Amino acid sequence: MKYLNVAEKNDAAKNIALHLSRGTSKRREGLSQYNKIYEFEAEVMGQKCQMVMTSVSGHLLALEFASSYKSWQSCNPLTLFDAPVIKYCPENYEKIKKTLEKEVRSCQGLIIWTDCDREGENIGFEIIEVCSAVKSNLRIFRAKFSEITSVSVRRALQNLEQPNRNISNAVDVRQELDLRIGAAFTRFQTLRLQKVFPSKLADSLISYGSCQFPTLGFVVERYRAVNNFVAETFWKIKVNHTINNLSVDFAWDRIRLFDQEACQVLHDICIENPLAKVVNVRTKPKSKWRPLPLDTVELEKLASRKLKINAKETMRLAEKLYTQGFISYPRTETNEFPKEMNLRQLVEHHTGDPNWGRFAQGILDDGGATPRQGNKSDKAHPPIHPTKYTNSLSGNEQRLYEFIVRSFLACCSKDAQGQETTVSIDVANETFSASGLMIIARNYLEVYPYDKWSSKEIHVYENGQTFNPTSIDLVEGNTSPPNLLTEADLIALMEKHGIGTDATHAEHIETIKNCSYVALADAVHFVPSLLGMGLVEGYDAMGLNMARPHLRAQLEADLKAISEGTKQPDIVLAEQFFLVLKCPKCGSGMTLRQKKNNADELFISCLSYPSCKNAVWLPNVVKSLQVQDRTCPICGPNYNIVKFEWRNNSISHLYPPPYDGCIGGCDPAFLDILQINPSSVKPSNSNQNISNNNRPIVENRTNNIRPQAQRQTTIGNMPTRNNTGNRQTGQIAPTVNGSRVQNTAQTRLPAPRIVGDSEDNNVLCSCNKPAIQLTVRKQNANFGKKFYKCATMRENGGCDFFLWAPESENTVQNQFETPPDSGRGSAPPSAGTSNSSRGWGIAPTFSRTDYTPNEDNVMCNCGVPARRVTVQKEGPNKGRPFYGCPKNFSSRCNFFQWADSGTNVEWNNSSTGNSRGRGRGRGGGGGSRGGAVGAGDTVVMVGAGAELDGAESAASAGRRGTRGPDAQIINKIHKGPMDCRKQ
DNA sequence: GCAAGGTC
Numbered sequence A: 001m002k003y004l005n006v007a008e009k010n011d012a013a014k015n016i017a018l019h020l021s022r023g024t025s026k027r028r029e030g031l032s033q034y035n036k037i038y039e040f041e042a043e044v045m046g047q048k049c050q051m052v053m054t055s056v057s058g059h060l061l062a063l064e065f066a067s068s069y070k071s072w073q074s075c076n077p078l079t080l081f082d083a084p085v086i087k088y089c090p091e092n093y094e095k096i097k098k099t100l101e102k103e104v105r106s107c108q109g110l111i112i113w114t115d116c117d118r119e120g121e122n123i124g125f126e127i128i129e130v131c132s133a134v135k136s137n138l139r140i141f142r143a144k145f146s147e148i149t150s151v152s153v154r155r156a157l158q159n160l161e162q163p164n165r166n167i168s169n170a171v172d173v174r175q176e177l178d179l180r181i182g183a184a185f186t187r188f189q190t191l192r193l194q195k196v197f198p199s200k201l202a203d204s205l206i207s208y209g210s211c212q213f214p215t216l217g218f219v220v221e222r223y224r225a226v227n228n229f230v231a232e233t234f235w236k237i238k239v240n241h242t243i244n245n246l247s248v249d250f251a252w253d254r255i256r257l258f259d260q261e262a263c264q265v266l267h268d269i270c271i272e273n274p275l276a277k278v279v280n281v282r283t284k285p286k287s288k289w290r291p292l293p294l295d296t297v298e299l300e301k302l303a304s305r306k307l308k309i310n311a312k313e314t315m316r317l318a319e320k321l322y323t324q325g326f327i328s329y330p331r332t333e334t335n336e337f338p339k340e341m342n343l344r345q346l347v348e349h350h351t352g353d354p355n356w357g358r359f360a361q362g363i364l365d366d367g368g369a370t371p372r373q374g375n376k377s378d379k380a381h382p383p384i385h386p387t388k389y390t391n392s393l394s395g396n397e398q399r400l401y402e403f404i405v406r407s408f409l410a411c412c413s414k415d416a417q418g419q420e421t422t423v424s425i426d427v428a429n430e431t432f433s434a435s436g437l438m439i440i441a442r443n444y445l446e447v448y449p450y451d452k453w454s455s456k457e458i459h460v461y462e463n464g465q466t467f468n469p470t471s472i473d474l475v476e477g478n479t480s481p482p483n484l485l486t487e488a489d490l491i492a493l494m495e496k497h498g499i500g501t502d503a504t505h506a507e508h509i510e511t512i513k514n515c516s517y518v519a520l521a522d523a524v525h526f527v528p529s530l531l532g533m534g535l536v537e538g539y540d541a542m543g544l545n546m547a548r549p550h551l552r553a554q555l556e557a558d559l560k561a562i563s564e565g566t567k568q569p570d571i572v573l574a575e576q577f578f579l580v581l582k583c584p585k586c587g588s589g590m591t592l593r594q595k596k597n598n599a600d601e602l603f604i605s606c607l608s609y610p611s612c613k614n615a616v617w618l619p620n621v622v623k624s625l626q627v628q629d630r631t632c633p634i635c636g637p638n639y640n641i642v643k644f645e646w647r648n649n650s651i652s653h654l655y656p657p658p659y660d661g662c663i664g665g666c667d668p669a670f671l672d673i674l675q676i677n678p679s680s681v682k683p684s685n686s687n688q689n690i691s692n693n694n695r696p697i698v699e700n701r702t703n704n705i706r707p708q709a710q711r712q713t714t715i716g717n718m719p720t721r722n723n724t725g726n727r728q729t730g731q732i733a734p735t736v737n738g739s740r741v742q743n744t745a746q747t748r749l750p751a752p753r754i755v756g757d758s759e760d761n762n763v764l765c766s767c768n769k770p771a772i773q774l775t776v777r778k779q780n781a782n783f784g785k786k787f788y789k790c791a792t793m794r795e796n797g798g799c800d801f802f803l804w805a806p807e808s809e810n811t812v813q814n815q816f817e818t819p820p821d822s823g824r825g826s827a828p829p830s831a832g833t834s835n836s837s838r839g840w841g842i843a844p845t846f847s848r849t850d851y852t853p854n855e856d857n858v859m860c861n862c863g864v865p866a867r868r869v870t871v872q873k874e875g876p877n878k879g880r881p882f883y884g885c886p887k888n889f890s891s892r893c894n895f896f897q898w899a900d901s902g903t904n905v906e907w908n909n910s911s912t913g914n915s916r917g918r919g920r921g922r923g924g925g926g927g928s929r930g931g932a933v934g935a936g937d938t939v940v941m942v943g944a945g946a947e948l949d950g951a952e953s954a955a956s957a958g959r960r961g962t963r964g965p966d967a968q969i970i971n972k973i974h975k976g977p978m979d980c981r982k983q
Numbered sequence B: 001g002c003a004a005g006g007t008c
Helices: A010-020 A077-081 A091-104 A118-134 A150-158 A165-196 A212-227 A260-272 A296-307 A311-323 A343-348 A357-365 A395-412 A487-497 A505-514 A530-541 A550-563 A569-576 A668-673 A954-961 A965-979
Strands: A002-007 A026-028 A037-044 A047-055 A062-065 A085-088 A109-113 A139-142 A233-243 A246-252 A276-288 A416-427 A430-441 A471-480 A518-520 A526-528 A579-582 A589-595 A598-606 A615-617 A622-632 A636-646 A659-661 A772-775 A786-789 A802-804 A867-870 A881-884 A896-898
Touching (some): A002 A091, A002 A118, A010 A037, A010 A047, A010 A109, A010 A150, A010 A311, A037 A150, A085 A165, A091 A118, A109 A118, A118 A139, A118 A165, A165 A569, A212 A505, A212 A526, A233 A260, A233 A430, A260 A430, A260 A471, A276 A430, A296 A505, A311 A505, A343 A357, A343 A395, A357 A395, A487 A505, A505 A518, A550 A569
Parallel strands (some): A002 A047, A002 A109, A109 A139
Antiparallel strands (some): A026 A037, A062 A085, A233 A246, A233 A471, A416 A430, A518 A526, A579 A636, A598 A615, A622 A636, A636 A659, A786 A802, A867 A881, A881 A896
């Protein structure tokens, strides 16, 4: 018995032969200089056999269009969607093919040793196809292995299986779709854009691919996020405690506020009462986790980040290490080691190394390898790990090998252990925290220098202890935009959305660089070019989300279904093309589209738009439409059956949903009900046949013609429907000083909701229950004012919600109650005049008495030194200094003066400044003038300031203002000052 | 002159 064994590449064939023959294989030349032939003897199914082992070089066959479609000028790119395609052997692979044909003649069996992944299975069938053509009655087997080690390949030979046609079919489908869609769009957009921009793009190839475009899309999307980012100013309080040169910063539990006044007030209170009291000291163990077993994507990302070797180069090096037998198969999605793997032995290989040998021995002495386990498995390959020890490598090959070894040892080791102490202090009812870290055992960090973890010293504090802080500072900062994408970020996004394979991520990134769609801004961060940006925006504007990842993700899901045998390849091919019918006016395809600004409005339009403006508008009753894999028996092959779902039941009695119907005109009543003009779906002369301009042309080059073009199923549902503009990376947390921080919204309490007309008591407190309205009865400046509070008493679990009612509600004094937090007999909060507090908002409960003179000696209308402030709001006056009353919100006078001009301006809260902006920073700006200043506004309305128009009444503006989460912060802040107010 | 996937 003689077997022909065929591997996917020469290196694999060489090493498999080496292992199976225990080093006795004989090498001879084949027709291809790169693909040698190895001969040896081995036992197959208990029988000693002659083995001939050779290889291909990846795919042996390629797909291309029939010759009449090859020239760009020969056809409309649209015809490529159903032009005949041919599998053929490229010229530079002919020698490999001939070697197979020659060698198999003397064999009775064929064993496929291609890589055990989807593509490998398909390459296996290419080999089978070529070999079977010259030798029928071959016994065909598939060897399944996940690494080229002696154990693994021997086990594979003893457990031969059958090749899996389903897996191979999935690859055939992918190839055909990639070719048709890629070629059609590349030709179309290149020819079109060269014509429109002859001076700029005459020599550019403007390619389209189902992987490269979403990759470009990620870059564009992040670029937009950075560009559209509007920084917000925030303020926070920082407490420092320095003794003996050890400086400990305590961070504010509120983190930060977007309202300077509020923050300033709290800071003032802390300054007035600065004694810090330790309220909590917690010590708990903290660990830093060792890395997970390495999969391909992690390898690429970490090599890019830590070794500065880009993904493409990393994979080239890894491939080389793999074929030399130093590491396991580098393309794996698995990050957990199979239980049966002998990790101990793998660790033992490294005990002699001068750098990590001692650590490896330590793992063994300590009870052996206990790897962290991930949660991904491709069921084909284990995580990337060293399979053999070597110290003979150099350069990046050595660095990558070392990284893989160290990762493996680290993962088999133990987490680093530490002890974290967190201290909370109270300063004037504000809480601040600091933490220290003591590292107890570095464990994996000893062998894994790519991670950093350092101790942080802190003073020894005890519960109840008090101390005077060294400083209490008001710190101003700005939120910062997300960073542009690095290669590692981009790969992570590609993986997350299933764009490309582990093996091709790096290549798609290269492609969009080579096409000049993107460039590296600073050698690290990607930015789109004008062309790249234009392409994405152009398709977006047409309502075709070509640069969005979901198309590819959907295909990947379908390919998986084909591999598993749960979906027919032809169905997937049909569904991926989203043509609904052939245009009766011009013969192009017609696609289902959604209206740009309304995903619910569907229409079917001609791909030749704008030269052909034929369109079928669908009424609102059509909820969804899915093109089926069969054509209408009456209207013919240009009309597919369409599955309809209705938005309401108005026509369900006539056409019960889901209704499989045809819009070709075979059911005139159906067209009538859908208000479809028959002339838009069928030729005016019904005898006219427009279907034959794309009939298949069968060309026989290698007897491998697949009859794709015979299919009548070139349509499917529009894949953009369920993904209407959802940005994949749109939710990016703002960063503070370069480090990512929690989304501000998450740090806030739920916003109170105003549910209806303010005449009713419809304010919800922080418990989300209707608040009760009360009126101030204490004889002070706020006498008679109405306010809302939680209906439940504090001691019964009520919240500390407090809100002044709008002024209009204060005209009738029908209740006299004590406002919240008045248990100690204090009055409701106010230190000023009631008429300056209008609309919704808070009235602070304290006053500043220590007004400091300003350098210009400007006094406000109250006769105290005015405070110099800078305009923060986006607008023509941003950055301009001005003077305002230094008093608090409710007691402040209307004084305003630019600090750089000396011109006094009469402050007018009802002016009609168009103050659109983010509206935080300076309390909303409901009364800004010329968009410049919101600082002098006496009404504190935060959160919704961005939406406010100065012409709105303060009351209505305030009502909206309370919707914002900032209102809640203000409400929360309110509690502190009230406890220590001066009456 | 087109894609993406193999590999060289």
